[in-house]
Amino acid sequence: MAAGVPTTAEVRERLFVDFPMLQEIARRRPLYVEKLARVVRDCAEYNERYVLPRALEIDRVAEKDHEYFAWDLVEAGLKYNFLSLIIPTLVGGVGGLAVLFSLAMEEMCSACPGVANIFGAHALGIAPLLVAGSLQHWLTFLREVTEKEKQGKPVIMALAITEPSAGTDVEEPFFLSRARLSMSAKKVSGGYVLNGRKCFISNGSVAKYTWVTAAVERSRPCESWTGFLVDSDMEGFSVARVEEKMGQRACPAAELAFEDCFVPDENVVGFEGEGMQPGTLLTLAASRAPVGAIATGIARGAYQWFSRWADTARNGRKPASDQRVQMAMADMKTRIQLSRWAYLNAALSFDNSLGKVMTGPLLKSMEVLPGQVLYSEVVRRVFGSSFGKRFVNALIAAYTSSDAVTRAMANASMAKFVGGDTAMYVTSLALEHMGTDQCEERAWIEKAFRDAKLTQIYEGTNQLNRLTLYMSAIEGSLKVELARVLGPAGCGKGVA
Amino acid sequence: MELTRDLLLGEEQRMLVESVSGFRADVLDDIARDIDEEPTSGKVADAFERAARVGLAASLLSDGAGGQEMDVYSFCLALTEVSRGSAGFAALLLSHNLALYALEMAGAWKESEELTGGSSWAALAWPFIAGGGGGLAPFVPGGGGARRLVFLAPGGEDIFSVSPADEGVALSELGFPMGFRCSRPAGVEYSRVGAAAAGTLGLEAARQVEGMLLLGVASIALGISRQACEKAYEYARERYQGCDQVIGHQQVRLMLARMIAGTEAGDALVRQAAGGDGSFRLASCRVAKVVACDAAMSASLDGVQVHGGYGYMRDYGMERLMRDAKYCQAYPWARPNELLAVLTDLE
Ligand SMILES: Cc1cc2nc3c(=O)[nH]c(=O)nc-3n(C[C@H](O)[C@H](O)[C@H](O)COP(=O)(O)OP(=O)(O)OC[C@H]3O[C@@H](n4cnc5c(N)ncnc54)[C@H](O)[C@@H]3O)c2cc1C
Numbered sequence: 001m002a003a004g005v006p007t008t009a010e011v012r013e014r015l016f017v018d019f020p021m022l023q024e025i026a027r028r029r030p031l032y033v034e035k036l037a038r039v040v041r042d043c044a045e046y047n048e049r050y051v052l053p054r055a056l057e058i059d060r061v062a063e064k065d066h067e068y069f070a071w072d073l074v075e076a077g078l079k080y081n082f083l084s085l086i087i088p089t090l091v092g093g094v095g096g097l098a099v100l101f102s103l104a105m106e107e108m109c110s111a112c113p114g115v116a117n118i119f120g121a122h123a124l125g126i127a128p129l130l131v132a133g134s135l136q137h138w139l140t141f142l143r144e145v146t147e148k149e150k151q152g153k154p155v156i157m158a159l160a161i162t163e164p165s166a167g168t169d170v171e172e173p174f175f176l177s178r179a180r181l182s183m184s185a186k187k188v189s190g191g192y193v194l195n196g197r198k199c200f201i202s203n204g205s206v207a208k209y210t211w212v213t214a215a216v217e218r219s220r221p222c223e224s225w226t227g228f229l230v231d232s233d234m235e236g237f238s239v240a241r242v243e244e245k246m247g248q249r250a251c252p253a254a255e256l257a258f259e260d261c262f263v264p265d266e267n268v269v270g271f272e273g274e275g276m277q278p279g280t281l282l283t284l285a286a287s288r289a290p291v292g293a294i295a296t297g298i299a300r301g302a303y304q305w306f307s308r309w310a311d312t313a314r315n316g317r318k319p320a321s322d323q324r325v326q327m328a329m330a331d332m333k334t335r336i337q338l339s340r341w342a343y344l345n346a347a348l349s350f351d352n353s354l355g356k357v358m359t360g361p362l363l364k365s366m367e368v369l370p371g372q373v374l375y376s377e378v379v380r381r382v383f384g385s386s387f388g389k390r391f392v393n394a395l396i397a398a399y400t401s402s403d404a405v406t407r408a409m410a411n412a413s414m415a416k417f418v419g420g421d422t423a424m425y426v427t428s429l430a431l432e433h434m435g436t437d438q439c440e441e442r443a444w445i446e447k448a449f450r451d452a453k454l455t456q457i458y459e460g461t462n463q464l465n466r467l468t469l470y471m472s473a474i475e476g477s478l479k480v481e482l483a484r485v486l487g488p489a490g491c492g493k494g495v496a
Numbered sequence: 497m498e499l500t501r502d503l504l505l506g507e508e509q510r511m512l513v514e515s516v517s518g519f520r521a522d523v524l525d526d527i528a529r530d531i532d533e534e535p536t537s538g539k540v541a542d543a544f545e546r547a548a549r550v551g552l553a554a555s556l557l558s559d560g561a562g563g564q565e566m567d568v569y570s571f572c573l574a575l576t577e578v579s580r581g582s583a584g585f586a587a588l589l590l591s592h593n594l595a596l597y598a599l600e601m602a603g604a605w606k607e608s609e610e611l612t613g614g615s616s617w618a619a620l621a622w623p624f625i626a627g628g629g630g631g632l633a634p635f636v637p638g639g640g641g642a643r644r645l646v647f648l649a650p651g652g653e654d655i656f657s658v659s660p661a662d663e664g665v666a667l668s669e670l671g672f673p674m675g676f677r678c679s680r681p682a683g684v685e686y687s688r689v690g691a692a693a694a695g696t697l698g699l700e701a702a703r704q705v706e707g708m709l710l711l712g713v714a715s716i717a718l719g720i721s722r723q724a725c726e727k728a729y730e731y732a733r734e735r736y737q738g739c740d741q742v743i744g745h746q747q748v749r750l751m752l753a754r755m756i757a758g759t760e761a762g763d764a765l766v767r768q769a770a771g772g773d774g775s776f777r778l779a780s781c782r783v784a785k786v787v788a789c790d791a792a793m794s795a796s797l798d799g800v801q802v803h804g805g806y807g808y809m810r811d812y813g814m815e816r817l818m819r820d821a822k823y824c825q826a827y828p829w830a831r832p833n834e835l836l837a838v839l840t841d842l843e
Contacts, residue, residue, distance in 0.1 A: 060672060063533070167804050168737050178739040200805045246808050246815035315627070324832045424797070431822055435830030436635035438670050438683060446674045449822065453797070453815075457805055463747050 005045045012037040015103070018337070019344050036100055042080040043107035050076045055112035055250070059447055062114075062249035067242045069206050069252055073115055074154045082119045083154060084146045086126055088358055090367050090374075091138050092146035097355040098286055098347035102293035106340070109297025110304065113451045114250030118156070120294060121202035121251060124287050125157030128211045128227050131282035131354060132270035132483070135392055136384035139375055141209055141229060158207035160198035160256055161280060167200075170213065171284065171460040172468065173276050173478070177222045183258065185214035185226060187272075191265050192216070192228065194258040197240065202458070204254030205239045208232055212258070213275045225275030229267040236261030247450030266384055274483050278405075281480045285405055286350055288412035288459050292343030295419030295455035299336045299426035302448040306332070306430040309441040319433070328433055332426045339415070339422040346411035353404035357396050393483040405480045410473035416455075417462035417469075423452035497726050499756065501763040505573075512570055516577035519550050524581030531678035532584060532816055540678050541615075541641070543585060548614020552578065552589055556597040556708075561605055562612045563596075568708060569770035572715035579719025583820035584637075584678035586719060587827075588617065590712040591638035591679065595620040595646035595657075598705050602655040602695030616643035618657075621684045622709060623828050626650035630664065630687030635827060639682025640669040647686055648702050654693035656686065664688035675823030707769075707776035709828060710785040714766050717785075717792035717824040720817045721759040724792075724799030727814060728752060731803050742802065751798045758791030779841035782834050789831070792821040 006014070015037060016023045026033040050073055062068045077083070086101050087093025096104070101123060108116035126145075129137045145155045161170045169179035183196030194214055204210065212230045215221035230237055240257040270279055310320035310329065319325045357363070366374065373379060382388045427449035434442055456462045471478035505513065523546045527539050547553055555571050557563020566574070571593070579586035592611075595618035599605060611618050619638035624631045624647045631650060639645065645665065647656040660667045666685040673681055697705070729752055732743035742748050765784035769776065796818035800807035807814040825831045 162805065165736070175738050180736055244810040246810065246819070315625070324836070328832075428793070428822070432825055432831040434826070435833065436673075436681075436823070436826045436828070437830075438634060438673065443672065446822075450674060450815075450819070453800060453818065454808055456801060457808055461801065461804060463801075 005048050006041060008034070008037045008041045011041045011044070015040065018340055021344075035096075036103055039085065039094070039096065039100055040103050040107045043104050046077060046080055046082070047108065047111035051108070051111045051115050055115065056443055056447065058112075058250045059114065059247075062252075066244045066249070067205065067252065070115070070250060071154070073250070074118060074156070075152065077119065078149050078152055078154060081149060083122060083149050083156070085119070086123050086130065087142045087146055088130070088138060088363065090363055091143040092150075093142065095359070097358060098289050098350040099344065102290045102343050102347045105290045105293040106297035106300065106343075109294045110301035112250060113294055113298050113448075113455075114248040116294065116297070117202060117248050117251035120290060121159070122157050122207075123290070124159040124283070125203070125207065125209065125211050127283045127286045128159065128269050128279055129229070130358060131286055132227065132274060132279050134269045134383075135388060136266070136380050137229065137269065139380050139383065143375065155209070156203050156207045158201055158203040158210040159283070160201045160204065160210050160212045162198060162200050164197055164199045164255075168461060168464045171280065171464055173222050173281070176225060176276055179221060181215055181218065181221055183212075183214040184218060185216045185228065185263075187216060188262070192226075192263050192268070194228065194230070194236070194261040194263060197255060197257055199255040200243060200253045200458075201256055202251050202253050204256050205242050205252045210256070211269060212256075213280065216272055222276050224273050225280070226272045227269035227275045227279045228263045229269055230258075230261065230263055231267075234261055234263065246453065247447065248454050270483060271386075271389060277481045278483055281409060282354065282405060284459065285409035285412050285480065286354070288409075288416040288465070289343045289346035289350060291455060291459045292339060292346065292412070292415030292419030295416075295423035295452065296336060296339045296343060298423040298448050298452045298455065299332070299339065299419075302423075302427045302430050302445045302452075303329075303332045303336060305441040305444045305448075306433070309434060309437075309439065314437070325433055328429050332429060335422040335425055339419040342411075342418040343415040346408065346415035349404075349411045350408040353400040353408050354396070357399045360395070360399055362395060397482055400482070402480055402482050405482065406472050406478075409480055410469050413460075413465040413468040413472070416459060417465045420452075420455035420462050423448075423455050427452045497722075497729060497756075499722070499763060500760055501767065504767070509570060509573055513573055513577055515550060516552070516574045519547065519552070520577055520581035523547070524578065524585060528582040528585075529810065529813065529816070531582065533677075535584075535640070535678045535680045540585070540588070540680070544588070544617055545614045547578075547585075547589060548612075553592060553614045553617070554596065554612045555589075555593050557600055557612070561600055561609075568711065568776075569767060571708075572711055572766055572770055575712055575715040576719040576722065579716040580723040582678060583716050583720050583817070583824070584676040586716045587637040587676045587713075587823075588679035590709070590716065591619045591636065592617040594705060594709055594712065595644070597708070598646055598648065598655055598697060598701075599657060599694065601701045601705075602697040604655060604657060604695030611643060616641075618642055618644040618646055619682075620705075620709070621645050621647045621686070622705070624648060624650060624686075626689075628687070630685065630689050632686075633684045635670070635673075636682050636684050637676050637679035637827070639667060639684055640680025642682075645684055645686075647689075648697060648705065649689050649693065651699075653696055653698060653702075654689070655695050655697045656689065656691075657694040658686065664691070673823065674819040676820060676827070703778055704776060707778050707781040710778075710781040710834075711766055711770055711776075713824055713827060714762065714781075714785040714788035717788040717821065718759060718762050718766060720792040720821050720824065721755065721762060721788070721795040724795040724814070724817050725752065725755045725759055728755065728799040728802040731806075735804075737804075748802060751802060755791075755795040755798050758795055762788030762791045777841075779838050782838045782841065786831060786834055786838075789821070789824040792824055793818070796821040
């Protein structure tokens, strides 16, 4: 809801109120908190200038024309570096981690989760390259994103794990081992040939690069699950259809077809067999806190519209003077605050585990290398080699542990379903109180209600996330295994 | 899926349900998505004409007025069945039938004669909130495209039947409500309640119309719940995930069981509140309405969830159920106000 663009200082104060622990962090790392506030302020400005004036219209246009994509809104986001928020500074990105990105998502989603999810799904496509530590891809693909961003040309990414007959099953190792998969990857000389379909892929129809998973051996899907970076120009790749969705329409979801699509060896992310453990699990550990933030932002947006409605007199009386509305608002505010804490807690645990690799001194020290050296063919080859990949794996193992990232994954699952349930609760309750009153506020809250439902489904249904939390934090049977320095990570439920 | 209600139906009621179900299969199922997306396309009018042919456009009118003389519960059953195909279309039929019924009760039948042919519909503009010499009905299903608008003047004594083109009538079709879309809901203002009324309804009859409206919405909600239960159940049996049929997972079974429990509770309350002799206790109608609509809301949300990502896609029809369910909760009164009125009624 339009409220004027706040200053960075105002945002910082608000963040301190919303998340008091940040005040403590600011004492030790003032620049870090300043950066968070600056990014959130940018998001607020972007909402105010570009999104709020257009969001309802885009929702309606995209209902009729589901392939519609607001490139101009993406372009407007380039000056704020929204496509490089989580790309390491080493290759020209903003260098944000889960906390920064989550805060950005909450802010953006308070205006329009559809538009925000373009950047959200883009970051999701980047995440596997970060967590699998495939440095050579940072130097090529991620650098391309940041460079083009500076030139005003968006390069969008996506992540494709869901298949028509395997959704929940491709999000969890134990289920994957018995999933009905349609995708396959066959090793051939110099690369792999992909065949099959992926469905519901956010940004799928507009992305230049998509991280795609497939089993190399059908009989051992989990052990041979591998991540590939597919360029939309590759032969054999096509967009089979763009889905017609109930909400978040500004961000298209597409079915992708792979017909003898050849992907060269250098586009394999990590090692063959690292697609699930650790690839998918680490990616989800990184991305589910931001999904909790997306949901929190939807709830917050709806709450703000509802407050405005409640404060506007109807027939001489403000709804907010009714106790029923006061109670509802108290409940809404509480739930929103709890989901905010849940996602920030999860994001912090990610940043303090795997995130440390990205901000650690070794990678930082590489920033002093001149461009000619850093982006030279030799350096790229070294990091793309088996030795280079093992080196990065060793780095990850040195900075964090399997236990720490498993905890981060469990917290992220908690944040995801707490947030999704909150978004549904708040939007639904708001509409209950408004009756059929047709006003501007209602139009926004109805949209938020439709948008909110998706947050209980994507990134694993809320049911799956509850199971993940149970298995990883209660039963202890699911554990993220870091890529081994020698040989790929194991699979299965992870208890060695 | 046979629920308790089905076992309790009498022969005539069973035949009614079967016949309406035939209408749903022949007419509504194919166009439900289209009329939700393009309510003004002409398909609604065609479907309305077909509904009239099977007696759904004059369900409550007396035999003498060319109607079916349905009892309230049968009307509820019919609405539930229609709603399984399209809740919005059921809302249109409810609004139309009640408008005609109110006119007949008020002895203003002549006003509605032109409407029994089935080529056009009337809409009940209720609740009609008084203000400035006239009043406003903020959300009237069937308002857009209606030939006649029927108001119960504040207080409920007088009844007005006007054409949208008449002096003093301002009709604004609501742009993009997410629910009941094919009924083309409209906001209607009427400034000439001082003019001659079409008839006098009386307070008791006005309460009866209100009760029937509440039970009608409850029945539409039951249609949503039933559809959600059945489609989710079928889907959960077809889909394999997590090493098993989806229905094999205990949490999915729990969701389905909850959906069924809510539907059963709503069914029972509607049946009880509809009574046999057509006289209602308004408080019971309200309770039935709130319970049935809450059940529809939660069943449709769970129904989408059981379908996973497919539930979110328009092709599957599940998302429409949840959009319409939200309007069941909101119409004619906001849910908390409906609940508060239960107590007022009892007092
Ligand atoms: C708009 C949209 C955008 C999306 N974007 C992306 C994207 O960018 N990339 C991507 O890869 N995917 C994406 N997805 C896919 C999304 O992650 C999946 O829809 C989700 O994981 C659920 O999978 P499914 O739809 O196959 O449902 P299913 O797995 O078939 O689940 C159906 C039902 O069964 C339940 N269930 C399944 N297995 C179990 C079990 N073992 N135990 C208990 N219950 C179970 C589920 O909770 C659900 O209620 C998107 C989906 C949508 C709708």
